[in-house]
Amino acid sequence: MTKTEYQVVGTRPVRHDGADKVTGRALYGADFQMAGLLHGAILRSPHAHARIVRIDTAKALAYPGVKAVVTAADFPPAPDKLVDFGEGATPLAYVRGNVLASGKVLYRGHAVAGVAATSAHIAEEAAQLIEVEYEPLPCVLTAPEAMQPDAPILHDGLRTAELGEKAQGRSNISEHFRHILGDSKKGFAETDVVIEREFSTATVHQGYIEPHNATALWNNDGRVHIWCSTQGSFVVRDATACVLDIAQSRIRVTPMEIGGGFGGKIPVYLEPVAALLSRKTGRPVKILMTRKDVFEGTGPTPGSYIRVKIGATSDGKLVAAEAYLAYEAGAYPGAMVGPGGMCVFAAYDIPNVTIDGFDVVVNKPSTAAYRAPGATNAAFATETVIDELAEQLGIDPVEIRLRNAAKEGTRRADGPKFKRIGCVEVLEAVRGSEHYQSPLEGPNRGRGVAVGFWFNVGLPSSCTINVNADGTVNLVEGSTDIGGTRTSVAMQAAEVLGIPVEDVHPSVVDTDSVGFTAVTGGSRVTFSTGMAACEAAGDVIRQMKERAAKLWETVPDKVEAGRGSFRCNGHSATFKELAAKVGETGGPVVGRATVNPRGVGGSFSAAIADVEVDPETGKTTVLRFTSIQDAGKAIHPSYVEGQMQGGSVQGIGWGLNEEYYMSRDGMMMNSSLLDYRMPTSLDLPMIETIIVEVPNPGHPFGVRGVGEANIVPPPAALANAIYRAAGVRMRRLPMSPPAVMEAIWSK
């Protein structure tokens, strides 16, 4: 089908949950109410690293209104159990340890105990009455420090998985992997110019508006019901079951609306604590985080130390590249350096590559995903080195990228060979854009470009579609909606059914009421749940043909269906007309599908940034910014643009301002939204967008997924722009006014 054949895909209907959202009717986790509800609070560590000598809960328990206190001692025993969330075996002790500390605290803000009381205020007061005796230990806050031989060790039992083998000695490095393609040493020998640079990026937070929240009811029949805002109701179900060591089917998770996630609302923090408190009290327990809890107690995305070395011939052909990526895992072994290694050179066809990745535990909160996790750090390094190479070789920065752009058949150093991808098309869109073609004039101004990649994921999704007698359908899905996916999924069903999208009523239901559906993350929902919706709609069409055949006394195969009508032998009926007759032709029609798709298509994104740098203060003002992204197919272009704008703004914040500003002893000094300065609409121009559509052959409409790649290029594009505006190459994030001033002074 070509674009013009679509009735629904590619249009911009009003979102199904729009009215609820703008009128305040939508219920978020904090809105949850229930008779007999208790309120919980979490006691958090004041130390970044300390041994827990003793916990005395007596005073807290004696406080009027307090109903229960829990610590890690309340977890059921499971010594040395390993668990596997599909990423390899992890000790259950680590998973539990981040929920409630056991033996040691590993970061300031680490949860130590939970209290349930008749009011939130009583719970907070009582939490402060829990006496914890700590033996403080020296702390370590960055990957390079933590990798020193004499660094304080966080986990006595941690051994490095060193290039696949388990090392013997104690270490803070949980994993060292190496990807090799060709022979980079030999490759560098063939180059005319080689540039090698060091980079560091700060720990940053996703900064979603809504703090984490969870309510749990441990029912008398042993089943646990959890209400929370999460990116994955089944993730919460399965992770909580794992932490509590009970069967996953004993837990029902009802996902509430979500006020932002960006990867940070995947791990469980409060849910198991609320569940344990509910088990002790027999009542539902709700726990809400403050903003400070969110900053100190949930997963930011890793700070990192990166070295990148790239060599090219004089005509701009990239021949060899090496990367050394040391990412902070936070307090427990992490998973973000892996994708960093997959993405660091993904935009380029380079024959000789070596990539070393290190996952390093430090005394900071355990890290979590944040839009294309790991890729932004890596692209900041690669894309500024490429810019420098282009400058040295006297080649246009877009041109050098185009000459070396990855395409169908290019093999990545981490293994896979690209299928049909849109890197070239994205770069051509940059070059052809009105923005890139326009001159940028004035002093202290500069323009930078960069490109980024995210591979996207598939994973299982389920969908059922119930046909109403009035010709509308109810669509049931398990994907929590963080970006308008109720609508982008419903649109695909509508397209297949040939009915208006307003006639599709999507519902995101609890884990007992829909088939297993993986996390809302990895830019997968419009791709994977969308595919499930297409297949469920196809299942409906198949059954409707059977019904038409019954009415018209023919066989289903002879009934033609398309664009919402059914035809055979001169008979015809619209979807609506046929829907009115399903009762008399055999009963209701319900379509269902489950998918675990393999045809995932990665997405490339580029950014063009125009900036002005104030030479007196070092402040960078973004004058103009364009985000370009390959959507494969934009189901709902407004939401694609929204994702591109959101990702760009977050990338700009990451690039220019945001960081966990830490004291030497591991205290975050700016744990409020006033001090942790995310850009607001007043700080930024309107973000311009260019959607590129290189269809993904692995999806019926060509969808790739657009939630992530757009955050990858902005910091590098800004660094390249700052260089042209102020003459300084920035190699540390954030490129805040003092950092830029320092660079100008050093020059």
Added chain:
Amino acid sequence: MTKTEYQVVGTRPVRHDGADKVTGRALYGADFQMAGLLHGAILRSPHAHARIVRIDTAKALAYPGVKAVVTAADFPPAPDKLVDFGEGATPLAYVRGNVLASGKVLYRGHAVAGVAATSAHIAEEAAQLIEVEYEPLPCVLTAPEAMQPDAPILHDGLRTAELGEKAQGRSNISEHFRHILGDSKKGFAETDVVIEREFSTATVHQGYIEPHNATALWNNDGRVHIWCSTQGSFVVRDATACVLDIAQSRIRVTPMEIGGGFGGKIPVYLEPVAALLSRKTGRPVKILMTRKDVFEGTGPTPGSYIRVKIGATSDGKLVAAEAYLAYEAGAYPGAMVGPGGMCVFAAYDIPNVTIDGFDVVVNKPSTAAYRAPGATNAAFATETVIDELAEQLGIDPVEIRLRNAAKEGTRRADGPKFKRIGCVEVLEAVRGSEHYQSPLEGPNRGRGVAVGFWFNVGLPSSCTINVNADGTVNLVEGSTDIGGTRTSVAMQAAEVLGIPVEDVHPSVVDTDSVGFTAVTGGSRVTFSTGMAACEAAGDVIRQMKERAAKLWETVPDKVEAGRGSFRCNGHSATFKELAAKVGETGGPVVGRATVNPRGVGGSFSAAIADVEVDPETGKTTVLRFTSIQDAGKAIHPSYVEGQMQGGSVQGIGWGLNEEYYMSRDGMMMNSSLLDYRMPTSLDLPMIETIIVEVPNPGHPFGVRGVGEANIVPPPAALANAIYRAAGVRMRRLPMSPPAVMEAIWSK
């Protein structure tokens, strides 16, 4: 399969919703809470029949805290529209009229206006400030009175559907049907003995514990969300859509738990009013009925006037029968005399039958279903006449029934021919029972028996089953659970899947989240939704075979499945083991089925009653009572027994005590549970039960449905017992102490 082959069917597991019910966690309609909730009240007519001259809502609207008032004038215009709920076309004006009176009030308690206010007390106060000017009209309270040529007419536009033809003149008779089999006149000529008797039965109420309730939110996007306790969430959806003249898919109904229904929680009363009030206020509106509202404003089951004439040969062969059934419809045309006509002689194979049925409007609340609606009235007549015939012919009352019992192939006068039924087996169970074999001794004591029939219904149901990785499944259904059907449906799925029923988690979800499912009524859920569960489970097994085939590198057809395990070529896996591998073999497994089954199997029930009648007061004490019923197959025998006991107790209350005690001007004088005397556990012996199992060939396990037939025989069995105890033939219900005394005195 024979009984012993079942692992789950026929066992007595704890119900899935048991813990919630006994701990008070289950949420009923009145428990619903939401931010900004307004409370509604209904103004009801003080007259049984009056013209509404004027309604002035100004004072009510001015009352502090009042947010809106609605009357019938707030319905969108739909002049002369006809609607069809599958029972033939009905004027929308009638459907709406019972929700909010328009032009006239037709019974005391008829809803006239609704008020929404910030508290229920304010709403009640304000309702009384609505000024309604009435012009009272003469009222008519029983079918025989209403059928008089000079009776006050309720509906100016009502014309009798007279044996299929629409009559010309105004009348209170909405319908007259006639069923003919053979030639009853000729038949009576061949008989040796003929008995003809007149009967009347009082209006009685289902007497569920929980009053009606509804909360509605008319959302800004035009969709309406309703929370209520109902026997049919889709019925509420479709009926409310009809009353409000909007598309059914604009309404989402979330069924709350239900505190009894018995047929009375099928019609909508409060839902459209709450919806209109919500539309006016933009806020959710909750309305609860009081007990008085329930008695005066909801549907009791019809009072009736019945004549039955039966003729037999001297050897006890029934040759001819005639019935005249005039049932009160209440204020609007009703539907209960139809089933009365289907059931009146259904237990017997009589070659010559004529049945005349009349549906008659009277100035009482519009009637509703009540367990086998219409059949109990009819059986009271037939079964006491049969008893009299047996006495006259000197034949044992069970023997005469057995000689004439309906069996496979017997044609009913209303048309259908019986398939495999259990009438003979039920009567043989009576004859063989310890109860019937035991002598009953002592003065003023007597034993009576009777038999009754209910045809049961099929209707559409939907079910989906989602497989969890831990080997359990989540079952999603649309049938609200009024009798333990979560468990009886889950048991059937468990049996097909070969897993423990504890591993099936049933959920009753809202109308947006499951395929269309008809009302919980007609004894259909365990039959029809159970069949959907069986088919959905079969769909799961089919997919699990495909997964096993993939793992074992074979074709699905070669994989054998049974009793929860899968086998092929020496490989084998339990359901649990295979469930853990669905992720890697193609994604989640979801089974679904929709059914609209034709193989409904009717159920026969009998009662044996031993009574003692106090000759001084006329009070009848039930000494011993046994209920016998053909379940087809008892999926969960405890719930079958519970249905039999519940139906028996309601039949005993109907027989001995309960009635709408009306003043001449149509006021119910006993509209509280203190005065409307339903039997309590202190009034009754333990009800004994005998389950007969004559499998219904139309269901995989032979289920017939047991919710209704058991209420049919008790009043007749009691009348026959009273005759033997006190020597009087009772032909009026209830057979209360004054009625029995009067009969004794007349004798």
